[in-house]
Amino acid sequence: MKNYIISTLVVLAVTAGTTAHSQDVVYSQPYANPGVTNPALTGMNTAIKATLQYRQQWSSVENGYTTYGFSGQYPILLNEGKEKLDLGLYAMNNKEGAFSRTGVSLSVGYNLRLSDAGHINVSLLAGYQQNAIKMDALSFDDQYILGAYSAGNATAEVISSEKTSYVDVGAGAMWYYLPEGSPVNAFIGIGAFHLNKPNDAFAGGNMRLMPRYTGQMGLKLIGKGNIDFLPNAYYLYQGGTQLFAPGIMIDYRAGETAKMGIGGWLKGRNSITLMASFTYSFFQLGYSYDIYHSQINNYITGLSVHEVSLSFRFDRTGESGRAMSPMF
Numbered sequence: 104m105k106n107y108i109i110s111t112l113v114v115l116a117v118t119a120g121t122t123a124h125s126q127d128v129v130y131s132q133p134y135a136n137p138g139v140t141n142p143a144l145t146g147m148n149t150a151i152k153a154t155l156q157y158r159q160q161w162s163s164v165e166n167g168y169t170t171y172g173f174s175g176q177y178p179i180l181l182n183e184g185k186e187k188l189d190l191g192l193y194a195m196n197n198k199e200g201a202f203s204r205t206g207v208s209l210s211v212g213y214n215l216r217l218s219d220a221g222h223i224n225v226s227l228l229a230g231y232q233q234n235a236i237k238m239d240a241l242s243f244d245d246q247y248i249l250g251a252y253s254a255g256n257a258t259a260e261v262i263s264s265e266k267t268s269y270v271d272v273g274a275g276a277m278w279y280y281l282p283e284g285s286p287v288n289a290f291i292g293i294g295a296f297h298l299n300k301p302n303d304a305f306a307g308g309n310m311r312l313m314p315r316y317t318g319q320m321g322l323k324l325i326g327k328g329n330i331d332f333l334p335n336a337y338y339l340y341q342g343g344t345q346l347f348a349p350g351i352m353i354d355y356r357a358g359e360t361a362k363m364g365i366g367g368w369l370k371g372r373n374s375i376t377l378m379a380s381f382t383y384s385f386f387q388l389g390y391s392y393d394i395y396h397s398q399i400n401n402y403i404t405g406l407s408v409h410e411v412s413l414s415f416r417f418d419r420t421g422e423s424g425r426a427m428s429p430m431f
């Protein structure tokens with residue numbers, strides 16, 4: 104599995120000396136997809152929302168990692184806006200050389216207004232994932248004869264199945280504070296994924312996917328001069344490794360329907376995410392770029408990460424209850 108081994112060594116080299124390594128895809132725009140960050144994020148607005156994501160990571164290393172994502176949210180307002188149900192649909196396809204992962208998840212959340220400004224959302228998540236491996240895209244050590252490789256050379260490597268699948272479950276909770284007319288909003292939440300520790304092994308063994316825990320918190324400071332500040336941080340922990348990423352987004356409100364934003368997150372000691380966004384009417388376009396500043400850049404080039412998100416938002420606040428200002 105020479106190609107896979109090379110990729111794994113590069114990943115370990117990049118993450119050496121930091122706690123940013125994880126078994127799951129870590130999006131550079133964490134709040135764009137609640138299905139991988141915290142399903143309870145769906146409770147923070149009353150809009151129907153759909154988001155498409157594309158992520159290209161480390162294209163110079165064995166063709167890199169390519170991820171396609173979809174996130175859909177549908178709120179059902181109840182009791183004159185005091186309560187609501189939040190339904191979520193999430194899909195992802197991630198390609199890692201000869202490996203691919205495809206998953207679909209559904210979430211349902213209950214959102215309760217505790218006071219005029221305070222809200223809490225509790226969500227459950229359940230999904231199905233299938234992993235696949237292309238054997239003809241792999242090369243093995245015993246296929247090198249006298250230093251020359253040929254795909255036609257026989258190999259003693261055996262993988263009992265080229266596909267594996269499992270059911271996955273998770274949950275999340277989010278408290279947020281949106282006082283009407285106030286210049287300060289706030290939120291704090293936790294999420295949990297792979298609570299059933301699904302078996303992720305190909306060869307009939309037992310390789311459990313460790314639970315992943317996430318945390319999010321932040322403020323939205325609404326300025327009088329059309330400039331808003333959103334200092335925030337997110338945290339994840341999985342299998343003994345962790346990542347803490349503080350950051351800030353700065354939005355400029357160009358009008359009632361237009362907004363431009365810039366910002367970023369400091370991700371451990373090895374990378375920084377820079378992000379820009381543009382919102383007009385019912386759609387939002389976001390672009391982020393990860394900059395790696397570890398010593399591995401002295402040996403391998405092209406360790407960049409590009410991520411694009413395109414969101415469509417259709418507000419339903421006119422149907423029932425007072426509008427809840429979207430945090431993102």
